[in-house]
Amino acid sequence: MLTINNQYNKNDTIAAIATPPGRGGIGVLRISGALSAKVSKIFLKKIPKIKHATYLPFYNMKGNLLDQGIVLFFKKPYSLTGEDVLELQAHGAPITLNVLLQEIISIPNIRIANPGEFLERAFINGKIDLIQAEAISDLINARSVQASRSALFALKGDFSKKIHKLLYLIQKLRMNIEMTCDFSEENTHVIDIINMKKNLKKIFLKIKKIQNLSKYSNLLQEGIKIAIIGKPNAGKSSIFNALSGRKSAIVTKIPGTTRDVLHEYININGVSINISDTAGLRVTRDIIENIGIRRALKEVCISDHVLFIVDSSIDSSNDIYKLWPQYKEFALKLNKKIAVIRNKADLSKEPIGIIDNQDYPIITISVNDNSSIDILIKYLKNLKCLQLNEEGYFIAKQRHLYELKITKYHIFQGKKILRENTLELVAEELSAAQKALERILGINLNSNSFLNEIFSNFCIGK
Ligand SMILES: Nc1nc2c(ncn2[C@@H]2O[C@H](COP(=O)(O)OP(=O)(O)OP(=O)(O)O)[C@@H](O)[C@H]2O)c(=O)[nH]1
Numbered sequence: 001m002l003t004i005n006n007q008y009n010k011n012d013t014i015a016a017i018a019t020p021p022g023r024g025g026i027g028v029l030r031i032s033g034a035l036s037a038k039v040s041k042i043f044l045k046k047i048p049k050i051k052h053a054t055y056l057p058f059y060n061m062k063g064n065l066l067d068q069g070i071v072l073f074f075k076k077p078y079s080l081t082g083e084d085v086l087e088l089q090a091h092g093a094p095i096t097l098n099v100l101l102q103e104i105i106s107i108p109n110i111r112i113a114n115p116g117e118f119l120e121r122a123f124i125n126g127k128i129d130l131i132q133a134e135a136i137s138d139l140i141n142a143r144s145v146q147a148s149r150s151a152l153f154a155l156k157g158d159f160s161k162k163i164h165k166l167l168y169l170i171q172k173l174r175m176n177i178e179m180t181c182d183f184s185e186e187n188t189h190v191i192d193i194i195n196m197k198k199n200l201k202k203i204f205l206k207i208k209k210i211q212n213l214s215k216y217s218n219l220l221q222e223g224i225k226i227a228i229i230g231k232p233n234a235g236k237s238s239i240f241n242a243l244s245g246r247k248s249a250i251v252t253k254i255p256g257t258t259r260d261v262l263h264e265y266i267n268i269n270g271v272s273i274n275i276s277d278t279a280g281l282r283v284t285r286d287i288i289e290n291i292g293i294r295r296a297l298k299e300v301c302i303s304d305h306v307l308f309i310v311d312s313s314i315d316s317s318n319d320i321y322k323l324w325p326q327y328k329e330f331a332l333k334l335n336k337k338i339a340v341i342r343n344k345a346d347l348s349k350e351p352i353g354i355i356d357n358q359d360y361p362i363i364t365i366s367v368n369d370n371s372s373i374d375i376l377i378k379y380l381k382n383l384k385c386l387q388l389n390e391e392g393y394f395i396a397k398q399r400h401l402y403e404l405k406i407t408k409y410h411i412f413q414g415k416k417i418l419r420e421n422t423l424e425l426v427a428e429e430l431s432a433a434q435k436a437l438e439r440i441l442g443i444n445l446n447s448n449s450f451l452n453e454i455f456s457n458f459c460i461g462k
């Protein structure tokens with residue numbers, strides 16, 4: 001069992017409202033620790049049957065009725081945290097929940113839980129590993145079906161199992177090599193270098209496979225970013241509104257209407273897309289507009305894909321370099337993917353559709369025509385970066401990816417130096433690889449700040 005010392009006493013009983021702030025149909029108060037039963041006796045006047053949903057009145061300390069609702073009681077170690085846990089499902093009135101919470105934490109040795117402390121305790125008590133704890137936060141924060149499904153794989157333990165299996169293979173090989181080192185001093189052991197190399201290669205390939213399964217992590221978590229840019233009045237905000245299905249951007253016939261960057265999330269192929277509407281690109285003396293234009297260019301830099309909107313009733317050219325000479329700079333520097341959207345086809349009478357045989361696709365649409373917006377959505381659906389195979393991906397954290405990279409490096413080094421007289425060095429490389437994997441799972445940790453950092457990113461009540 002792991003012990004973490006920080007300024008908070010880990011033996012305290014902790015309490016928190018586990019549901020989001022504000023009014024709701026239900027509000028859950030969660031209590032974990034040795035004093036959970038005492039809380040139950042004071043505020044419910046009894047201890048409910050273990051693991052049974054019981055409908056009970058909730059009282060304050062003076063014995064006055066506060067609310068009534070469902071109560072769940074779990075005895076340690078058979079609970080989320082591995083401690084005694086009491087959950088009160090009250091009516092979602094923030095005042096009642098807060099009164100109840102304030103009275104509960106007025107009992108000595110009961111305090112408000114820190115962010116993520118329930119899960120931290122679950123981790124410390126061996127109920128979940130670090131990957132699973134992090135997956136819960138990913139599940140809560142998931143912005144798309146794909147992201148929540150991938151977080152669920154990790155929560156179910158699929159990712160952990162793969163890391164454990166890798167760890168086992170590395171440990172086994174390391175022990176084998178260390179034993180060979182011991183025996184070889186007595187010259188009684190045949191050193192099977194070929195087999196060791198084979199095993200190292202096998203481990204190396206397994207790491208690569210896991211890296212492949214988590215390579216879309218960022219995409220699943222963050223989604224992709226699409227910037228809508230173009231000259232003033234081209235119809236950028238109209239397209240932005242049409243794609244998001246909301247009228248969040250102001251649309252007028254006055255060029256230079258949009259000044260600041262606006263963001264909306266849309267869901268395509270189960271992946272979240274962050275679209276941004278920007279100020280029209282033009283040379284202007286207006287200070288505010290110029291700031292907006294600079295922000296628009298920044299959006300281009302941080303986006304994965306750019307939709308360059310052209311008013312087809314004014315601009316006959318499709319040449320981006322002519323329409324927006326600065327694009328060359330971005331194209332060369334950042335290699336941005338871009339599509340030209342020729343808008344206002346109802347005015348220019350250009351045929352609606354996609355031409356995809358140029359340097360960049362040209363999509364002719366009219367915001368006033370729903371079917372042409374569907375053509376734009378279809379184009380986005382077919383973007384390569386959104387072609388995710390449904391199953392099997394993990395949401396790996398940056399730290400997981402980093403540790404996997406370290407593991408792979410040490411295995412590669414081990415393979416490179418493997419010879420009869422370097423076995424000890426190979427064992428050291430394997431040991432370093434093993435430690436990196438252990439850090440992913442949260443095994444043998446000796447840094448409190450590392451765990452505090454991870455769990456402090458969680459919300460209160462988790
Ligand atoms: N006829 C027609 N009008 C359109 C179309 N798309 C946009 N408009 C009109 O064009 C004008 C400008 O539209 P916006 O969406 O505000 O253009 P914008 O590119 O965001 O403009 P700025 O914010 O000023 O850069 C508005 O009057 C829209 O109603 C279209 O497809 N056909």
Ligand SMILES: [Mg+2]
Nearest residue numbers: 236237257258
């Ligand atoms: Mg606009």
